[in-house]
Amino acid sequence: MQGYEALRNAAAWLDLAGRGKLYATGEDRARLLHAMTTNQVQQLSPGEGCYAFFLNSQGRILGDVCLFCLKDRLLLDTEPERREFLYQHLDKYIIADDVTLEDATGRMATLGVEGPEAGRVLRAAGAPVPEKPYGHAGWGRAGVARASYTGGPGFRIFAPLEQRQEIIGQLEAAGAVPASAQAA
Numbered sequence: 001m002q003g004y005e006a007l008r009n010a011a012a013w014l015d016l017a018g019r020g021k022l023y024a025t026g027e028d029r030a031r032l033l034h035a036m037t038t039n040q041v042q043q044l045s046p047g048e049g050c051y052a053f054f055l056n057s058q059g060r061i062l063g064d065v066c067l068f069c070l071k072d073r074l075l076l077d078t079e080p081e082r083r084e085f086l087y088q089h090l091d092k093y094i095i096a097d098d099v100t101l102e103d104a105t106g107r108m109a110t111l112g113v114e115g116p117e118a119g120r121v122l123r124a125a126g127a128p129v130p131e132k133p134y135g136h137a138g139w140g141r142a143g144v145a146r147a148s149y150t151g152g153p154g155f156r157i158f159a160p161l162e163q164r165q166e167i168i169g170q171l172e173a174a175g176a177v178p179a180s181a182q183a184a
Helices: 002-009 029-036 080-093 118-124 161-173
Strands: 012-015 020-025 049-055 061-069 074-078 100-103 108-114 136-139 142-145 154-160
Touching: 002 012, 012 161, 020 029, 020 080, 029 074, 029 080, 061 080, 061 142, 074 080, 074 154, 080 100, 108 118, 108 161, 118 154, 154 161
Parallel strands: none
Antiparallel strands: 012 108, 020 074, 020 100, 049 061, 061 074, 108 154, 136 142, 142 154
16 A cells, blocks of 8 residues: 555656657658647657647547657657557558657666655656656656656656666655556
8 A cells, every 4th residue: 555655645656667668760750740640749849748649540549649859859658558559550651751660668667756746756866857748858868757647746757777776766765665557
């Protein structure tokens, strides 16, 4: 119950390693994703992001993503079971576009920091705390995004896999306790 209580009343960290992480690079990346999703991807600047759906031609949802605009690429964060499908779906529409897709799931750690004290914990750990929904900022080789997994106050940390334990240690030293995604 400690993790659940922290999610509701303090701060907890969640291991979200299974989430799909796709990078889109190339000059046409924003135009392609703007045309294929339900949000205004072309209007995003580095440090901004959005939540978007991929739809089929009948308007049915194929998948959803948290989309983050970095300086030279877009990061698409999606549910584990939609990762391969969305990769294939995007890839089949890249014909003459200058877009390259990369599945970075296996080499990136994804951690959630959730709960009413999540921002305080991140600050105490020395991490940035983006203010806008889906806003994000660099934290060394990692990145922190304001994107909740639980629907309450929350953030996601994307980092090279080899930094996972170090970041967990920083979060726990700052007051976060571990919680399972099921507790969320």
